[in-house]
Amino acid sequence: MPVWFTPATALCGLMFAISPFLIANAPYESTMGLVQKIFYVHLPSAWMFLIAAIVCGVASIRFLFRGDARHDRLAWAAAELVVLFGIVTLVTGPLWARKAWGVWWQWDVRLTASLIGWMVSVAYLLLRKYGGPGSDKLAAGLALFGMANVPFIYISVNYWRTIHPTTSVVPTLPTSFGLPLWFSAVMFLLLFVLLLRARVRLEEQRAQLDALYLSVDG
Amino acid sequence: MAACIVWMLSLMGGFYPGESATDWPSTVTLHAQQPEAVDEFVPIDELPPQDQLPAAPLLVTAYAFVVLALFAYVISVARRLGAVQRDLERLQAELKRNGST
Amino acid sequence: MFARVVWLVLRKDLMVEVRSLEIVYTTLFFAVSCVLVFAFALVQEGRPPADGAAGILWISIAFAGTLALGRAFERERQSETLRALLLAPAARPAVYVGKLLGIIALLVAGEIVLVPLVALLFQAPLLLRPIWLAVILVTGTVGFAAVGTLFAAMLVRARSRDVLLPVLLYPITVPVIIAGVRATATLLQPDVDGEILRFWLALLVCFDIVFVTLALWTFEPLMTD
Numbered sequence: 304m305p306v307w308f309t310p311a312t313a314l315c316g317l318m319f320a321i322s323p324f325l326i327a328n329a330p331y332e333s334t335m336g337l338v339q340k341i342f343y344v345h346l347p348s349a350w351m352f353l354i355a356a357i358v359c360g361v362a363s364i365r366f367l368f369r370g371d372a373r374h375d376r377l378a379w380a381a382a383e384l385v386v387l388f389g390i391v392t393l394v395t396g397p398l399w400a401r402k403a404w405g406v407w408w409q410w411d412v413r414l415t416a417s418l419i420g421w422m423v424s425v426a427y428l429l430l431r432k433y434g435g436p437g438s439d440k441l442a443a444g445l446a447l448f449g450m451a452n453v454p455f456i457y458i459s460v461n462y463w464r465t466i467h468p469t470t471s472v473v474p475t476l477p478t479s480f481g482l483p484l485w486f487s488a489v490m491f492l493l494l495f496v497l498l499l500r501a502r503v504r505l506e507e508q509r510a511q512l513d514a515l516y517l518s519v520d521g
Numbered sequence: 522m523a524a525c526i527v528w529m530l531s532l533m534g535g536f537y538p539g540e541s542a543t544d545w546p547s548t549v550t551l552h553a554q555q556p557e558a559v560d561e562f563v564p565i566d567e568l569p570p571q572d573q574l575p576a577a578p579l580l581v582t583a584y585a586f587v588v589l590a591l592f593a594y595v596i597s598v599a600r601r602l603g604a605v606q607r608d609l610e611r612l613q614a615e616l617k618r619n620g621s622t
Numbered sequence: 623m624f625a626r627v628v629w630l631v632l633r634k635d636l637m638v639e640v641r642s643l644e645i646v647y648t649t650l651f652f653a654v655s656c657v658l659v660f661a662f663a664l665v666q667e668g669r670p671p672a673d674g675a676a677g678i679l680w681i682s683i684a685f686a687g688t689l690a691l692g693r694a695f696e697r698e699r700q701s702e703t704l705r706a707l708l709l710a711p712a713a714r715p716a717v718y719v720g721k722l723l724g725i726i727a728l729l730v731a732g733e734i735v736l737v738p739l740v741a742l743l744f745q746a747p748l749l750l751r752p753i754w755l756a757v758i759l760v761t762g763t764v765g766f767a768a769v770g771t772l773f774a775a776m777l778v779r780a781r782s783r784d785v786l787l788p789v790l791l792y793p794i795t796v797p798v799i800i801a802g803v804r805a806t807a808t809l810l811q812p813d814v815d816g817e818i819l820r821f822w823l824a825l826l827v828c829f830d831i832v833f834v835t836l837a838l839w840t841f842e843p844l845m846t847d
Binding site: 452 | 769773779780782789790793794797832833836840843844
């Protein structure tokens with residue numbers, strides 16, 4: 304593991320310890336009250352969901368056209384994180400929506416597209432696990448199509464009528480809301496990088512093991 | 522492709538559809554509230570009387586889920602890493618033994 | 623040259639299919655069974671569910687299409703003809719387009735049978751505005767087939783390919799199917815809202831362009847060992 308990993312983990316743990324205080328001290332929002340505090344984990348995890356999908360897509364493109372296995376390892380790790388942060392987003396969202404909108408789920412564009420994007424990443428993992436040899440390239444092709452979905456998810460809420468908040472909410476946040484949000488976002492980003500690095504290490508070790516097995520047989 | 526996306530967006534801007542375009546099947550709402558798209562947060566402390574659904578269980582469940590999911594993933598990666606480490610060490614030891622004979 | 627390769631691949635597929643008609647018959651029969659299953663499940667006391675026809679039509683197309691894709695490429699795998707195609711000195715994208723047109727032809731044949739059947743069983747005025755319906759069906763089919771042909775081709779040498787094709791295909795093509803269903807449902811209204819119809823059609827066309835472009839771009843690296 305690289306030099307920065309352990310201090311970064313310590314920093315991340317520290318941020319996780321501080322965050323509840325920041326979130327608890329943020330003011331209440333007028334119409335939603337206490338449940339709005341879910342915002343501070345829902346939004347950063349949604350961002351990580353989209354970022355992971357982009358990382359997976361870009362790494363897949365580079366793997367498809369250059370053939371370097373490192374990009375494939377990164378793509379697989381990123382895909383797992385898409386599933387992880389996707390699940391977090393898709394669970395915290397409805398929990399918030401139940402109180403804020405009165406329903407658990409809405410088939411509006413953003414939610415539908417996000418669910419589909421998440422399912423694409425699950426399909427990616429299934430393909431990697433059960434597809435047999437050659438599935439690394441196939442999965443890369445799939446990830447490309449999945450990544451095309453990402454900008455659609457993000458901007459859809461600005462063009463279709465929906466009760467999901469639009470993208471203009473975050474830039475116009477007052478500081479009292481903004482500080483815990485950005486703190487939480489940086490914390491999630493740091494966590495994302497750490498998890499990605501750890502997962503890539505797993506793949507590197509697996510590749511080393513495979514090479515060792517091959518040298519024993521040969 | 523970028524031109525296509527721009528074109529699609531301008532089309533949608535032009536044909537900005539009414540309610541029925543997004544008339545995808547919606548779940549049955551228990552409460553009638555369907556607020557308009559939110560553009561700004563309003564940090565006023567007064568809480569207008571809303572439905573009586575308690576927020577605390579939802580909030581606690583959300584945060585608990587986040588912590589559990591992240592924790593479960595970290596454990597999963599750690600276990601898989603440990604298994605591969607063990608296999609590697611076992612194989613390297615075996616190679617050393619075979620190599621020395 | 624590109625067009626010639628496309629035509630040659632397409633002609634080969636059509637000729638092979640016409641000789642045995644295996645995929646045509648089995649896919650059509652499956653599509654019809656699918657619609658019948660929906661009819662038995664959803665029609666209560668002789669009355670079909672309101673507005674159900676659009677969804678049922680597109681679901682049947684999707685299911686039958688997946689089956690047809692699997693069968694078409696299974697045939698290629700058995701005869702190792704896909705490798706021969708790739709070894710030929712032809713542009714890979716041309717091979718892809720040739721196979722794509724073959725799949726589209728097959729699906730359109732299925733739709734020609736399905737549309738009257740769904741209109742009959744679900745009492746939906748599908749044939750009232752045939753030209754618009756044809757436009758919707760063709761654009762939707764192109765989008766579905768574009769992704770389907772690519773995935774089916776790349777799964778030819780993978781393990782568990784039969785179950786993996788729907789697993790990979792459906793999440794990507796669900797937006798196309800949603801748009802197709804919405805457009806068809808709009809068309810089935812007594813007075814059609816032209817603006818909404820054009821919106822969904824524009825979305826379908828955009829999906830088609832994006833998917834075909836992506837498929838053409840990635841077909842070569844995906845099919846290379």
